[in-house]
Amino acid sequence: MGTWDIGPFENDAAADFAGALDRTAPDGREGLVRATLGRVARTRDYLDGSEGAEAVAAAALVAARCPGGEPVGMAYGPKEALPAFADDLRPLAVEALDRVVAGESELAELWDETSHGPGWRQGIGRLRAVLAPEAGARKEAPLDA
Numbered sequence: 657m658g659t660w661d662i663g664p665f666e667n668d669a670a671a672d673f674a675g676a677l678d679r680t681a682p683d684g685r686e687g688l689v690r691a692t693l694g695r696v697a698r699t700r701d702y703l704d705g706s707e708g709a710e711a712v713a714a715a716a717l718v719a720a721r722c723p724g725g726e727p728v729g730m731a732y733g734p735k736e737a738l739p740a741f742a743d744d745l746r747p748l749a750v751e752a753l754d755r756v757v758a759g760e761s762e763l764a765e766l767w768d769e770t771s772h773g774p775g776w777r778q779g780i781g782r783l784r785a786v787l788a789p790e791a792g793a794r795k796e797a798p799l800d801a
Contacts, residue, residue, distance in 0.1 A: 662767075662776040664716035664783070665732040669709035677734040686739050689714045690748065697751035701760070708756040708763030712780065715749035719786040722746065726786075746787045753784050 659667040665674060673692065680688050696703065696711035717734070718741050719725040728734070757764050757780055767773040 664713045667709050669706040670713035671732040673710040673713050674734040678736045693748045693752040703761040705762035711752040715753050718745045718749045719783045722786050724786050750788045
């Protein structure tokens, strides 16, 4: 997987996910985000890096629609309009992010091998905090997850 920075859409898998969203009919875009998050949240075996990157991108799209969420950059993010996501996607996005930073995750392992790993985990923590503010969400994903 090609990666050029730590942002949610700054890797090949996430850019491909954005392209898939753009090619999906408007009424199916929420379903694609939901399916991506759900697949990762339910994974109990080793999580592939591409699947993890897609889940981070999907969670960033949901977080962007939340109070305090940061807009997704248009350079590699979806170009087409996205729906107002259902509220139940927020906890699903948190579950998926938690799975991405947990053990048996290729994406987390790859980031942890670099000097940018702590910054990437902080970014995941910021997304999580926007998605689950009522739970006193962690500001930073743990380094030893």
